[in-house]
Amino acid sequence: MRIGLVGTGRIGGFHAGVLARHPEVEALVLADADGERAARVAGALGAEAAPTVEALFEQHALDAVVIASATAAHAELIRRAAAAGLPAFCEKPIALDVPGTLAALDAVAAAGTQLQLGFMRRFDAGYRAAREAVGSGRLGRLHTVRAVTSDPAPPPAAYLPLSGGLFRDCLVHDFDIVRWVTGREVVEAYATGSDAGPAMFRAAGDVGTAAALLTLDDGTLVTATATRCNGAGYDVRMELAGERAQLAVGMDERTPLESLEPQGPPPPAKPWTGFLERFAPAYEAELDAFVGLVRGERGNPCDGREALAALRIAEACERSRRERRPVRIDEVPA
DSSP: OEEEEEOOSHHHHHHHHHHHHOTTOOEEEEEOSSHHHHHHHHHHHTOEEOSSHHHHHHHSOOSEEEEOSOGGGHHHHHHHHHHTTOOEEEESOSOSSHHHHHHHHHHHHHHTOOEEEEOGGGGSHHHHHHHHHHHHTTTOSEEEEEEEEEOSSOOOGGGHHHHOOHIIIIIHHHHHHHHHHHOOOEEEEEEEEEOOSSHHHHHHTOOSEEEEEEEETTSOEEEEEEESOOTTOOEEEEEEEESSOEEEESOSTTOSOOOOSTTSOOOOSSOOOOHHHHTHHHHHHHHHHHHHHHTTSSOOSSBHHHHHHHHHHHHHHHHHHHHTSOEEGGGSOO
């Protein structure tokens, strides 16, 4: 199999390493808006490098494309892959707004190709066990879900205006995984945020900390919180409380959380430092799933419509924050 990869930054470089090691990938061709960076990454992995993104599509016979470029380029690259008849894997989001997302999805549908989205938490062992527990009835009636995403440090200031904001860029992972684990749809969101902390959040019109109260279609209540300023370490967790049992994802010896109880566990000696470290096995598993999809050996584990559903929740949360009111998801066009 011959795969092209666009974008060789942090996540793109990681994906390139995974694909270069994959036994079913015979050739890997890298491209980036920064051609020199693509050449460096390719050289380190023994892969090929295309001089430009255009050359990747025009001069190389590919079986599939992996898109890990800057967010602003995702939708156009998805359309380009579809026009070439190529299945594509794309990091979230498809686009930063619903119209852009719909246009890309329409291009994929018209071409009859496949699009898999990079919501890696679906491939994490803990979240997969949580989905099985909910589906089996082990918890009884689920009444409360708590989701947490805390980054240890803010991204560069230049990234914030391009990110789409904390709800679309960060909490969108929680919105997707809540839907996937519970098997339910979000019907209403009530959200707020704080721009206290570094001035770059205020300058970008964004918030550094946010909280959302979501109502699912069966009445289950969900709280989802996120921050860019969690100095203790990278913290991603989910708690699921039902009438019979209560379970947690993301609680281990590296969770950056210290108990103050006399008999509590000791503080972590080596807290998680970031998403690539915490979710490395999940990232590898999702790309393995994509290779299986391209080979026709399995179905699509996370198609573009899943990304649209998560984005609509994020849009509702952002509208709720601005307008200071609950927003129904059906207020967001689809």
